[in-house]
Amino acid sequence: MTIIQTQSTQSLIDTKSEEDTPLQRWHRIDVHKQESRLGFTGYQPFTPNDNRINVYNMIRELQALETNWDQCGAPPIDPKIILAVLILVNDLSQNQLRNLDIVPIANGTLQLEWDCGPRSLEIELESCSSMRYLKWDPGHDIEEEGVLPLADKQSIFRLIKWVLDD
């Protein structure tokens, strides 16, 4: 597995600079293709057990999906969705990143999935500003689905807290 070494995600997606768009900054995470061109140095390694390493590697692989990745004509994952996931992940703690999987959906979006025993949580980014979630624990009659603004971090944190049973 390729391990990404980078600055904090916040610095990658910081929107303060007027020169770089958030998307351009996102590309800096792709060290193999972008590092030389951007002349970006100063990477700092994550700690060996940093949960972000696996998450960022998942995102990198999903970013690389090409048209027809599902053999049925699916488009590549929308770069704006990738950026939205990156921003969301950046706001999550190490604990909240436990058991997280990110999977592609054929319409060019992404779904975040947490599994913890009989419980699971799915968060599907429907756009850069909204998400559809599914709380799933059929053994306890929990099959709750809803839509939330992506900016509603507190609600997202509550969902993750539920699935991780913290």
Add this chain to the structure above:
Amino acid sequence: MPDPLNQTHEVENHENALRALTHNDWWKEKEKRISSAAFRYPKFSVDIESLTTTQITLSHFHEGTGIAKFNVGKARHIHFDTIHEQDPLSPENKAHAHVYFRKTNSQFKKKYARKLADMCSMLIPPTLP
């Protein structure tokens, strides 16, 4: 009995459908389950098990594609309707059917995809390069 060669008709409830899993992440090895993302389509292709074999179905896809199976009647009960109809891109595949999600205006899009994923049996997990 419907003519399987060129008729479009509902697949009977006792039949099973074979669904190709075309991305490794759609199979969650640790949890031994299929991700609902594999069914987040308004319409997707399957093969009717009684008219093919897993080997023939897999031959239509890249090496390493996985395959799962679900019962057509149980899927229909949760609004996934299997219709035996030709794939314009592979007209020679007489086992081909489309599955239509008939509740597209529902606010519960994910719930049904998850139910369908959970009712699947995994036959061959995906191991795509």
